[in-house]
Amino acid sequence: MTTTDTALLEALAQNAAFDGWTHKALRAALSSLGREPEEVPLVFSGGAGDMIEAYVGSLDERMLAAVPSVEGGLTARVRGVIATRLALARGEKEAIRRALAVLALPQNAIRTARITARTVDAIWFAAGDRSADFSWYTKRATLAAVYGATLLYWLTDTSEGDANTLAFLDRRLAGVGAFTKLRQGLKDKLPRPRLFREKTAEA
Secondary structure (H helix, E strand, O other): OOHHHHHHHHHHHHHHHHHOOOHHHHHHHHHHOOOOHHHHHHHOOOOHHHHHHHHHHHHHHHHHHHOOOOOOOHHHHHHHHHHHHHHHOHHHHHHHHHHHHHHOOHHHHHHHHHHHHHHHHHHHHHOOOOOOOOHHHHHHHHHHHHHHHHHHHHHOOOOHHHHHHHHHHHHHHHHHHHHHHHHHHHHHHOOOOOOHHHHHHHO
């Protein structure tokens, strides 16, 4: 994505806070950058869904570029990445609220799943996770739930520096960690199931 695209999407988010993800907001964004309103059908012919998907993709890229070097384990790094993302979007909260309302519509279910998957993958990548085994899927499904709940909490948070949201995120991550340890502990204690071929050989 070019610098021009990023600037347009940031301007669009500022206008979407007032006019929603509409062509009116897009025309205002273009005008603020000295561009012609007639460009609207050339930029986003697909309407609100295309605008929102492009905006979230831009936010993913901004997050990847802004994430500092985070020390500690994987959980701490994930926490740092999400904190960075929320800080970047703090001035665009109303636009994100309106975007979520659009994405919640039934006709946008596939698009919403695609957007969520890309964002969660970007968060894991930024946190340094390079797993390619089955845990790739379970980790991303778990983080999607954690991030989704955190994002909804953040939308109503008025604390300085998102302090309450980060405390909420810490509790969610701690809960995931506790569940993972419990699951592994039970797995280690349970007897190994006998395979069908083993039973057949003994018969």
